[in-house]
Amino acid sequence: MATQSSSASRLATQRIGFSLMTLMTLLTVTPILLVVAYIVWQGAPAISVEFLTGFPREGMKAGGILPAIVGTFYLTLGTAVFAVPLGLGAAIYLSEYAPDNRWTRLIRLAIINLAGIPSVVYGLFGLGLFVLFLRFGTSILAASLTLSIMTLPVIISTAEEALRAVPQSFRVVSISLGATRWQTIRRIVLPQALPGILTGVILGLERAAGETAPILFTGAAFFLPRLPHSPLDATMALPYHLFVISTQVPGMPVEIQYGTALVLLVFVLGMNVIASVIRSRARAKRQW
């Protein structure tokens, strides 16, 4: 009898435990749902063809946000151009070639620490190095380079992880068949790791697309109602534009603020969805 009652009480404890954990899970999902729902509700009325394809008018209080959309697109593209080859190269080196010694441990430590630096510090660094010292000026080029440095650690660590996940036995077999190390990487390891690498790249770029601080001093224009002409042009960008119209312009219509937020959210979440699709497709096709 004693054992029965104690097992009943353990069952009750378990139920309480499960309920609590379910509750906590729901609580973590709630904020994101609320944020998305609220921004859609507040911002949807502002969305129109003119809003998406027009230029801002009347001190940004009317018209569209095309320059900011195009600017964020260019900045993301520019970041990819610099960060992807650099990050992928570093990841391949660290995963496939680097010996485990004090030097490579130091490099890894540096990469981890790079990820921990506040984004505004990157902005200041970009101002000093790219804008002033290298004389790129406040430009898409300088801002993209700054965002690239910020994005590198994410790309390096996810790409390295994806490369390491490819079974070692593939490498041994390939080499035993007379392949060089590089042939093995190019023909076997990289194709297998590509989905994981792409996921990391997209997640990194997504973060870059949404950042304000790194572009604040390096490339973002307060108000520039035209499309950029060259990489050395400054540009409007969605996150900075959102900051400006939310805090710097008195009498700003609320739906324009939330409409801008909605566009940025769709831009970023859209990239996230692409990453998830790539990942799940690759999982279904994976051969190990």
Place this chain on the structure above:
Amino acid sequence: MNKITIDHLFLTYSDGKESLRDINLGIAEHAITVLFGPAGGGKSTLLRVLNRLNDLADVTLVAGKVLLDGENILDPKTDVIRLRRKVGMVFARPVTLPLSIRGNLTYGLELAGVRDKSRLDEAVERSLTQAALWEEVKERLDDPAVALSGGQQQRLCLARSLALEPEVILLDEPTSGLDPISTGKVEASLQELKQHYTIVLVPHSVQQAARTADYAAFFLQGELIEYAPGKDIFIHPKNKRTEDYVEGRFG
């Protein structure tokens, strides 16, 4: 006629443990030489030295020579890519590359610069036939290799080595994960293949060693204890330790 001569070979692992001590062994051409003994005896390590796969592991050569057709393959100047095309390897676990059946077979040849489609097709059919797999897969060469059963995958791995037309084939417990029928097929293939190739086999049991050996070498804790042609070593072992192992008193 010896294809490979191992001459006073000493090896150690990077943690300082000695793995092979003063190995002297001649491996006959066009025959099956079996390296057997309890786990940790150094058989697999020796096998990996024969096509320099030990380069990938933490193994340091201390002293000695391994002569393949009279050339020391441990010489730093050896072209290891050419060596590995000449000395093929089949591993214990069948590892198919994440490619099609055909892709697995043509991989090594394409890396070696063979582009001619008819030559590749010829190599695919020949190697699959030699590994007794052609009839089972000829209709689905472009299917992914992982779709094959374990036994078929292991024969595909054997065929993959054969596609390169090597001179020596190394097999490291190639049937350890296979059922008796697949094992029988692999062993039968080996008997055919020894007409044209030099085969070095680490068997997964003493029984398999006795079934397949033309020559047999017994390894214990990094030492070559006994080496004999034919079945002698299993019937009349000269060394007490060989006798104990063959008769199942330890292992």
